[in-house]
Structures are given as C-alpha cells and as structure tokens.
Amino acid sequence: SRARRKNHFSTPEITMKIDFPAVPRGPRSYVLLDLESAVLDDTAHRRYQRMERWAPNDGALPSRRGYTRGEDPLQTPRWIFQTITTASLMIMTEHVEGGVEVVRFVTYSAPEQDEHAVLSGILSVLADAPADAELVTWGGAMHDVPLLVAGCMRHGLTLPGGWKWLAFGGGNGARHLDLARIMTGGFRMKPIHMAEVLAAMDLPGKLTAPPFALARLIYAERWEEVSQACEVDVLSTSLLLARWRQLHDPRVDPGVVEDRILRQVIELMPNRGYADELRARRSARFAAQVTSAAIEAKTLAPGL
Numbered sequence: 001s002r003a004r005r006k007n008h009f010s011t012p013e014i015t016m017k018i019d020f021p022a023v024p025r026g027p028r029s030y031v032l033l034d035l036e037s038a039v040l041d042d043t044a045h046r047r048y049q050r051m052e053r054w055a056p057n058d059g060a061l062p063s064r065r066g067y068t069r070g071e072d073p074l075q076t077p078r079w080i081f082q083t084i085t086t087a088s089l090m091i092m093t094e095h096v097e098g099g100v101e102v103v104r105f106v107t108y109s110a111p112e113q114d115e116h117a118v119l120s121g122i123l124s125v126l127a128d129a130p131a132d133a134e135l136v137t138w139g140g141a142m143h144d145v146p147l148l149v150a151g152c153m154r155h156g157l158t159l160p161g162g163w164k165w166l167a168f169g170g171g172n173g174a175r176h177l178d179l180a181r182i183m184t185g186g187f188r189m190k191p192i193h194m195a196e197v198l199a200a201m202d203l204p205g206k207l208t209a210p211p212f213a214l215a216r217l218i219y220a221e222r223w224e225e226v227s228q229a230c231e232v233d234v235l236s237t238s239l240l241l242a243r244w245r246q247l248h249d250p251r252v253d254p255g256v257v258e259d260r261i262l263r264q265v266i267e268l269m270p271n272r273g274y275a276d277e278l279r280a281r282r283s284a285r286f287a288a289q290v291t292s293a294a295i296e297a298k299t300l301a302p303g304l
Contacts, residue, residue, distance in 0.1 A: 027093060027095060029092070029094070029132065029133040030090075030091070030133060030134050030177070031089060031090070031091055031125065031129050031135050032090040032091075032092065032136045032234050032238055033087065033088075033122070033135060033137055033144055033234070034137070034230050034233040035084055035086065035087050035147055035230075036084075036109075036226055036229070036230050037079075037083060037218075038215050038218040038219065039082050040085070041083060042081075044081050045077040048073075048081075052074055054074045079143075084118050084147055084148075085109060085115070085218055085223075085226065086107065086108070086223070086226050087107070087118050087119075087122050088105075088106070088107040088108075088230040088231045088234045089105075089122065089234070090102060090104065090235075091103040091104040091105075091125070091130075092238060092241075092261075093130065094245075099252050099256070100257055100260060102238075102268065104125070105231070105234075105265060105268045105269065106121070107227050107231055109227045109230070110221070110226075111221070111223055115151060116157075119148070119151050119157055120157065123152075123157060123158075123159065123160055123163075126160050126163045127160035131162055134175050134177050135170070135176045135177065136176075136177045136178075137176070137178050137179070137180075137237065138178070138179050138233070139178065139180040139191075140170065140176070141169075141170055141176065141180075145166060145169065148166065149166060149169070149170075177241070179240050179241065194233070194237075194240075198236055198239075198240070201243060203239045203240065204232075204235070204236065204239070204277065204281055205232065205233070206229075208225060208229050208273055208274055209225055209228075209229045214226065214229055217229070228272055228273055231269065231272065232274055235261070239258055242254050255285070259282060259285065262281065265278065266278050266279060
C-alpha cells in the first residue's frame with residue numbers, strides 16, 4: 001500500500017529558465033533644463049485671499065500666529081503664483097567612444113514669448129528629443145518640474161509622448177537626473193547652491209548675474225540678461241553632468257569633455273555676453289596643458 005501511495009503522486013516537471021543578457025544600451029541622450037520665474041500677476045493671489053476671507057492690513061500683523069511676513073502666504077505669494085518667463089534647454093548626446101555632442105541649445109523668453117509660448121517651446125523640444133533622453137536639472141525636482149507641471153495644467157497643455165511621467169512629479173530615477181539630489185544624498189544632507197559646487201570643482205558659473213539678482217532683472221524686464229543667466233545655468237549643469245559621467249565612464253577625460261562643451265556652446269552662442277569668458281577659460285586651460293607637457297618632457301627626456 002505504501003508503494004501504491006508513493007506512485008500516486010506524479011513527479012513535478014522541472015523547467016529551466018534561461019535569462020538572456022539584455023541588449024547593451026546605446027549612447028545616452030540628455031535634455032538639460034532651467035527655468036526662471038517670478039510673481040508677475042497678482043490676480044490669482046487675490047483670488048486666494050478672497051477664498052481665505054482675508055483683507056490686507058497695515059502689514060504689521062501676520063495672518064496666522066507665528067508667521068513672519070515673508071512666510072505668510074496671504075501676504076507673500078508662494079511659488080504656485082509665479083509666472084515662467086524664461087526657459088533654456090540643451091540637448092546633449094554621447095558618442096560611442098565616450099565623448100559628447102551639444103546637439104541643440106535654445107532659449108524661450110519674454111518679451112517675445114509669454115508663459116504659454118515658453119511652455120509650448122519646452123514641450124516641442126521634449127517631443128523632438130531622442131526617445132530615451134533623460135532630463136537633467138539642478139534642483140529640478142523641487143523647482144523646475146513642479147513649475148512646468150503647474151504651468152501646463154494652468155494653460156491646458158499636454159505633455160508629449162514619452163514624457164508623461166513628468167505629470168507624477170518628475171521622480172523617475174531612470175529618466176530624471178537631478179544633480180542637486182545626487183550631491184545631497186537624496187536631499188538628506190543640507191541643501192547647497194549650485195554655485196558652491198561649481199566653485200568647489202573649479203567650473204564656470206553665474207557669469208552674467210548673481211542668483212539673487214534674477215527676480216530684480218525680471219521685474220525690470222531686462223530680458224536679455226535673464227536669458228543669458230538662464231543659459232549659463234544650463235551650461236554649468238552640463239559641466240557638472242560631465243563630471244558625474246566620469247564616475248562610471250572613464251573613457252574620456254572630463255577636461256576634454258568640458259572643452260568640447262565650451263567650444264560648441266561658443267559656436268552656438270557666439271555673441272552672448274558670456275562667450276568671451278568661455279573663450280578665455282579655454283585659452284587658459286590650453287596654456288596650462290602646454291606648460292605641464294613642457295615640464296614633463298623636460299623631466300622625462302632632459303636631453304631633448
């Protein structure tokens with residue numbers, strides 16, 4: 001009977017699963033983005049004040065206990081009431097051998113474009129970008145993406161195919177490379193300014209205006225200066241990206257990648273106010289390399 005019970009159970013069929021190696025990913029593509037914005041229309045903020053049944057006072061008293069005036073959303077409009085005035089975008093692709101190519105560098109800004117037109121320009125660049133392009137920002141998870149999403153919702157715009165994940169906050173780690181998030185351990189360390197990182201790594205940044213001056217430039221409608229400051233931030237982000245790539249791609253020296261980016265930006269934006277500083281940086285770096293090579297040659301081959 002024991003034998004009959006043993007034979008009653010059939011031996012399970014054993015199958016073997018073979019995992020074929022994934023197809024190697026080709027060279028990566030990036031869309032680098034920076035936005036500038038300010039509160040330019042108080043109409044929406046007044047609607048908020050009416051919703052809260054709040055009327056302006058002499059400014060001495062906050063609307064809530066414990067608020068200072070700057071913290072009081074009823075007296076100082078918060079970011080949701082900002083208007084996007086300027087956007088700069090750079091499309092960059094990698095070479096098979098590890099270099100990079102600046103494919104496109106474009107800026108949309110007032111006074112030629114209003115917010116709707118600026119947003120439409122951003123969406124058109126995203127739509128034309130390579131299908132697997134990654135978004136690269138500095139602090140974009142906390143600034144650029146929320147402003148972009150809110151602006152598109154306000155104007156009834158639809159994100160292009162392949163970029164609809166932005167509607168969920170831009171937290172896609174595989175498609176959004178936020179260098180501020182990386183440099184702060186996922187925002188667990190104290191936030192730092194991009195200028196601090198650029199200074200620590202000896203990279204150019206803030207060549208045309210200090211960060212605190214941007215709002216004043218927008219209110220003064222000095223749009224050329226706003227556009228150039230926005231472009232410089234994208235340029236600086238691209239140089240930080242070049243340093244980050246070196247962490248996992250040693251094929252090309254980051255100094256060589258930096259020089260190529262600077263040269264291509266100069267070619268694309270030859271008349272910008274920051275172009276001369278970029279030319280001077282390239283010349284100084286080249287002179288330093290020549291001097292270093294001469295010293296090494298004299299040391300290694302004193303007879304030459």
